[in-house]
Amino acid sequence: xxxxxxxxxxxxxxxxxxxxxxxxxxxxxxxxxxxxxxxxxxxxxxxxxxxxxxxxxxxxxxxxxxxxxxxxxxxxxxxxxxxxxxxxxxxxxxxxxxxxxxxxxxxxxxxxxxxxxxxxxxxxxxxxxxxxxxxxxxxxxxxxxxxxxxxxxxxxxxxxxxxxxxxxxxxxxxxxxxxxxxxxxxxxxxxxxxxxxxxxxxxxxxxxxxxxxxxxxxxxxxxxxxxxxxxxxxxxxxxxxxxxxxxxxxxxxxxxxxxxxxxxxxxxxxxxxxxxxxxxxxxxxxxxxxxxxxxxxxxxxxxxxxxxxxxxxxxxxxxxxxxxxxxxxxxxxxxxxxxxxxxxxxxxxxxxxxxxxxxxxxxxxxxxxxxxxxxxxxxxxx
Numbered sequence: 599x600x601x602x603x604x605x606x607x608x609x610x611x612x613x614x615x616x617x618x619x620x621x622x623x624x625x626x627x628x629x630x631x632x633x634x635x636x637x638x639x640x641x642x643x644x645x646x647x648x649x650x651x652x653x654x655x656x657x658x659x660x661x662x663x664x665x666x667x668x669x670x671x672x673x674x675x676x677x678x679x680x681x682x683x684x685x686x687x688x689x690x691x692x693x694x695x696x697x698x699x700x701x702x703x704x705x706x707x708x709x710x711x712x713x714x715x716x717x718x719x720x721x722x723x724x725x726x727x728x729x730x731x732x733x734x735x736x737x738x739x740x741x742x743x744x745x746x747x748x749x750x751x752x753x754x755x756x757x758x759x760x761x762x763x764x765x766x767x768x769x770x771x772x773x774x775x776x777x778x779x780x781x782x783x784x785x786x787x788x789x790x791x792x793x794x795x796x797x798x799x800x801x802x803x804x805x806x807x808x809x810x811x812x813x814x815x816x817x818x819x820x821x822x823x824x825x826x827x828x829x830x831x832x833x834x835x836x837x838x839x840x841x842x843x844x845x846x847x848x849x850x851x852x853x854x855x856x857x858x859x860x861x862x863x864x865x866x867x868x869x870x871x872x873x874x875x876x877x878x879x880x881x882x883x884x885x886x887x888x889x890x891x892x893x894x895x896x897x898x899x900x901x902x903x904x905x906x907x908x909x910x911x912x913x914x915x916x917x918x919x920x921x922x923x924x925x926x927x928x929x930x931x932x933x934x935x936x937x938x939x940x941x942x943x944x945x946x947x948x949x950x951x952x953x954x955x956x957x958x959x960x961x962x963x964x965x966x967x968x969x970x971x972x973x974x975x976x977x978x979x980x
Contacts, residue, residue: 622854625900631858638847638855642678645831645843651686654694661696662841663797665788666726668701668713668868670853671844672803677863678843679801680721699726700791702784713866720862729791732763734783737790744783746926746959747969774883775968778819781885782928782965789836789929799839804829807849807896809842810906811888818884821964824930826915829907835924835931845907848896925962927969932962 610620610628618630624637654660664679666672679697686693699721701714711728718726736759738744748765757765763783770776792800804812809829816825827834831841844852856863896903924931961969 621858624851634858635855638674638851639678639681641846642675642843643682645841645845646679646682649695651690651692651694654692656692659693659696660799661698661795661797662799662801663788663792663795664697664699664801665803666699666701666717667803668710668717668866669803670856670867671805671808671849673717673863673866674852674855675801675803675844676717676721676724677859680723697724698795698797699724700788701726701728702731702787703728704731704780704784710868713868716862717866720866727791729787730760731780731783731787732759734787734790735759735762737794738786742926742929744786744926769970770968771970773881774819774885777883777885778968779927782968786929789838792838797838799841801841801843803844804842805844805847805849805852806903806907807892809845809910810903811885811892813906813910814891815884815888816964818888819964820967821928821930821962823932823962824928824964825910826913827930829910830913836929846904848900848903849893850896923960925965926960927965928962930962 612618612620612630612633613627614629614633618632620628621631622629622634624634629637649660649662664672664676666676676699683693683695683697699717701710701717703710714726714728735744744766745762748762748769766779767776770779788800792798813825813829816822816828827840829842831839831845833839856867892903959969
């Protein structure tokens with residue numbers, strides 16, 4: 599906890615300003631409150647360079663969507679962006695971008711809505727929307743319908759979005775599959791909402807720690823080919839860009855930022871205890887294991903976490919995504935039927951595809967490991 603770090607540096611001066619008393623150690627440097635806050639803001643603003651006022655069209659304001667999870671990272675990002683927009687307004691009379699916020703409700707916990715109402719009170723200048731996860735079945739266009747993923751295809755059309763989600767989760771056979779599908783559908787919902795509200799960039803509150811977790815987890819799930827679109831800043835196959843302004847900050851640094859800045863941040867963040875592995879392997883997900891691992895590693899070896907993210911950032915996406923087929927669940931393109939993509943209703947590399955004909959599904963290899971198939975696994979094109 600930050601309190602322990604504060605006690606360890608109580609008698610030291612800040613290494614940067616050499617005037618004020620240090621309150622915590624950041625990457626081996628003892629920093630005072632002001633220098634630490636400046637350190638965090640600088641890291642974020644560096645990745646928002648393209649959204650400065652001088653890059654903005656006076657006749658057309660770019661609109662960004664922040665995906666809010668109510669964790670320390672995304673709440674911190676909202677707070678810093680609010681400060682950035684205030685600074686831009688005070689200096690130039692206008693802003694470099696407009697900001698919308700979306701919270702996706704996945705657990706049905708009343709405490710989420712209580713915290714969200716506090717966020718709206720603390721930041722009244724922004725449109726802060728809340729959508730249930732099952733709305734993904736309502737927002738995804740018919741030509742990209744998710745209904746083909748559901749068992750009993752002939753009867754699902756008459757179900758409500760909430761019943762479709764329940765039916766889909768009911769067909770999943772493991773905790774990892776349920777967590778994977780929920781995270782994938784959340785991304786799809788955020789993207790569809792961004793499109794419908796005229797946003798051209800999605801801002802994710804993923805810290806260095808979270809990006810490292812995602813790198814290993816997605817690779818283990820068989821979706822490593824999509825990492826360049828899920829951990830790096832830039833354009834995506836969804837038709838809009840992803841941006842990760844917190845990518846140079848560890849989770850523990852953001853937790854410390856919430857405590858040090860104080861009101862209103864602590865009252866807005868959902869409490870999250872350190873991840874504990876379940877005693878039962880049936881309830882342990884790949885995501886939980888990666889989260890537990892990197893939370894422990896970042897305490898004493900933060901450079902390892904940073905190296906994972908920097909190395910992944912060097913990966914490049916395939917260049918011919920425009921003509922590639924896409925997965926029905928994750929919507930990621932896979933060129934020429936590679937990486938286990940199957941089910942395109944035709945003849946790929948001279949191999950007829952019985953999977954498409956029998957199930958109506960088009961799934962990449964990673965998603966076939968989450969969505970149960972009624973076909974013989976030997977029919978999957980590898």
